[in-house]
Amino acid sequence: MGAVIKETKADKIFNIFNISFLFIALVVVLYPLIYIVSASVSDPSQVNSGEMWLLPKGFTLEGYKLIFENDQIWRGYLNTIFYTVLGTLINLAVTLPAAYALARKDFVGRGFLTGLFVLTMFFSGGLIPTYLLVKDLGLIDTVWAMVLPNAAAVWNIIICRIFFQVTIPTELEESARMDGCSNFKMFMKIVLPLSAPIIAVMALFYGVGHWNGYFNALIYLSDKNLYPLQLVLREILVMQEMSSSATNISESMATALHSKEQLAAIIKYGVMIVSTLPIIIVYPFLQRYFVKGVMIGSLKG
Template sequence: MGAVIKETKADKTFKIFNYSFLFIALMIVLYPLIYIVSASVSDPSAVNSGEMWFLPKGFTLEGYKLIFENEQIWKGYLNTIFYTVLGTLINLAVTLPAAYALARKDFVGRGFLTGLFVLTMFFSGGLIPTYLLVKDLGMIDTIWAMVLPNAAAVWNIIISRIYFQVTIPTELEESARMDGCSNFKMFMKIVLPLSAPIIAVMALFYGVGHWNGYFNALIYLSDKDLYPLQLVLREILVLQEMSSSTANITESMAEAMHSKEQLAAIIKYGVMIVSTLPIIVVYPFLQRYFVKGVMIGSLKG
């Protein structure tokens, strides 16, 4: 904002207040993240006693060593990678062609189909009928339960549709058709190469969804060999912790549980980081794509 005219006193006060407020917001968000990183490499007794509250104390990589030796975590990691890659590919194959067709003004039935899709955003059969359907289809305890019930998201189809409408000029389509180019060829040879940003946005949105999701796995999978990382994490971070933090523990019991708890504590913070690592790594580079995705969505509520 170009300050052409000299700042008034009120404006200066505002600026000071503004910068400090944002600084506080920044710290509130940043602190827990720093704490997790520090705790994951600190001596667990220093973490549990509260001695370590900001920077690592009693540096150790014992926690990470235990994580890497944990077979369940490895298996979960591999399963999650598999579900994420396969799921995202299916998502893209379903979403992009549909969004392109719906973006075409000469596509008879686009209004009806868009309505059909959008309606599901606001009304659905709900958990139980969906579960029974997946069960009837024989997908319980198969990888398909992880990738098919969420093969597309209405919102993402809408975002892609808006992108195609805005970026692919109608003239281009018309002249391509004059040259005898089929719709299929047009989509593969002209539209997709022009649409790298939206492909990236969609891959990221869907990919993060697969990586972070746990609920489908919770209801559709009981075979531990198929568990994605998030379900393994749930056992480590939620189920074990809940039982120890809510029970009324006496002194002597606490003593006995102490060593086990130490072990749990030391890997707790490490797994938070290890499980989020792929996202942490790509996030700074791809932030603008994520942001772009949200902004396209805002173009046309």
């Protein structure tokens, strides 16, 4: 048997500090999650009054019942799924070819183009010119307003470019070229099959961004039939805030607003859970690619 290494006093102190810090971090991260889950199945009056602070009180599934019966929420859910899938496919279709082209050493002017791309990370046209451009292109109140303005992220292009440079062997490209392989066929038949880790990472990055995104919808959409789930959730929260802060109103209006407030309080936590479930379900399947894709640059770069 090998010699057992005894911990020094300094090691024990460090381990105690490390475990304590991790425990505090776990509590800080875990408490909001437990609170949201508990609030989604608790009596809204007890949640609003602060009586429920960790475990459920006044157990009820009325919130989830209202969610499943609400057409607007389901429409927003389907819209978000559609925007996420379509937007992610467009993102990958733009990001991967652009990154591969910039990674090719025989591509004339790649340094200049990379500089132009990086320049857009520090300077942009601003919100108003961007809105006017989207409007002039006829994208207002259309699906394309949700997926085309952010078709690519420069930082993701740079990450993919580095991946191609350090992962795809130059000898493999030269061998394929000698066999008469065109650049397009090389990219489709050789580069992409070897790039599953970075594709999964980019799909996760872009997918989460589309799933959580609401600002483009807030700016470019006025048709509620096109609202994503996040904007529907925002309307629920705004409705609750307006009803709780209303003053100098009639009794009947106060009763109606209070009813809406209770309705919003019941379903808002449930919608938070329902809206995050797809990401939670998909992430474990992409985790191994995600970790591998993130570590490749650190191991070979």
